Amino acid sequence: MNYAEEIRKLAAEKDALILVHNYEPAEIQDVADICGDSLELARKAKEASASTLVICGVYFMAETAKILSPEKTVLIPRPDAGCPLADQLTPEMVRAAKSAHPGAPFVVYVNSSAATKAECDITCTSANAADVVRSLESDTVLFGPDANLASWVREQVPEKTVITVPENGGCPIHHKVTVDEIERLRREFPNATVICHPECAPEVQKASDMIGSTGYMIRNCGEKQEWIIVTESGILHPLKKRYPETAFHGIEAVCDNMKLITLKDLYETLAEGKNEVVVEKETADRARKAIERMIEASA
Numbered sequence: 001m002n003y004a005e006e007i008r009k010l011a012a013e014k015d016a017l018i019l020v021h022n023y024e025p026a027e028i029q030d031v032a033d034i035c036g037d038s039l040e041l042a043r044k045a046k047e048a049s050a051s052t053l054v055i056c057g058v059y060f061m062a063e064t065a066k067i068l069s070p071e072k073t074v075l076i077p078r079p080d081a082g083c084p085l086a087d088q089l090t091p092e093m094v095r096a097a098k099s100a101h102p103g104a105p106f107v108v109y110v111n112s113s114a115a116t117k118a119e120c121d122i123t124c125t126s127a128n129a130a131d132v133v134r135s136l137e138s139d140t141v142l143f144g145p146d147a148n149l150a151s152w153v154r155e156q157v158p159e160k161t162v163i164t165v166p167e168n169g170g171c172p173i174h175h176k177v178t179v180d181e182i183e184r185l186r187r188e189f190p191n192a193t194v195i196c197h198p199e200c201a202p203e204v205q206k207a208s209d210m211i212g213s214t215g216y217m218i219r220n221c222g223e224k225q226e227w228i229i230v231t232e233s234g235i236l237h238p239l240k241k242r243y244p245e246t247a248f249h250g251i252e253a254v255c256d257n258m259k260l261i262t263l264k265d266l267y268e269t270l271a272e273g274k275n276e277v278v279v280e281k282e283t284a285d286r287a288r289k290a291i292e293r294m295i296e297a298s299a
Ligand code: SF4
Pocket: 058, 082, 083, 084, 085, 086, 111, 171, 172, 173, 174, 232, 255, 256, 257, 258
């Protein structure tokens, strides 16, 4: 069976929109209606007129789509695709931090569960974290779970005190990138510009020429002829497709959770309407306020 063709036929028959994260395998990105980073997928899920959304990414992304579109059917081909970063911040931790810092708003990275978002004031993505923090009136802001992203926010918004919860949370894939690896690639490709994702450690951010979300990379990497891309390796596929004349060099960084979905999984999910995402109404209503506040702050 040609799964890609059958998936496109089924999506049309079932009025389904396939939204795919930039880190997914190339063959999944190639059958998508929309590819993007977390912010782009959240926005498109909210605007979509299709009755069914199929989210190819990790579970919190499917929850976010369901929260923003409660009237739609949201499916995820692999519900076991989790995010170890999202697991590092629980609703209890948010409540404890808020009671220790009364009045300080909690900015939560979208890489978090629906239950955790429901306890927070506003969400952010790597694309808009600084804008979100800047938009808040309070001088002190609680931020989690990614301490590396928080460090980048501090650089851009020095007038605020940003307290991280947990103190040292991080994405295991991005956090293990080292300055040695950047330096080795610079020696190998001396004309390349280095751009890293803000989930990388502060010393890796400093060793890079630029810092940006995957969406930022896709929009801006046509500007130079040669790049060293410091983020999950799936991003190389859309970059090479969009800028065929540009040279891209990646790093050894693979998120296993982002590689779980196969074309067969996607086909079966669409064909059977299985793996529907459910978010309890009260949790969804509270989490939606935090997400919509972010969308307004970064409009
Ligand atoms: S790359 Fe990191 S933050 Fe993204 S899904 Fe994988 S573990 Fe989570």
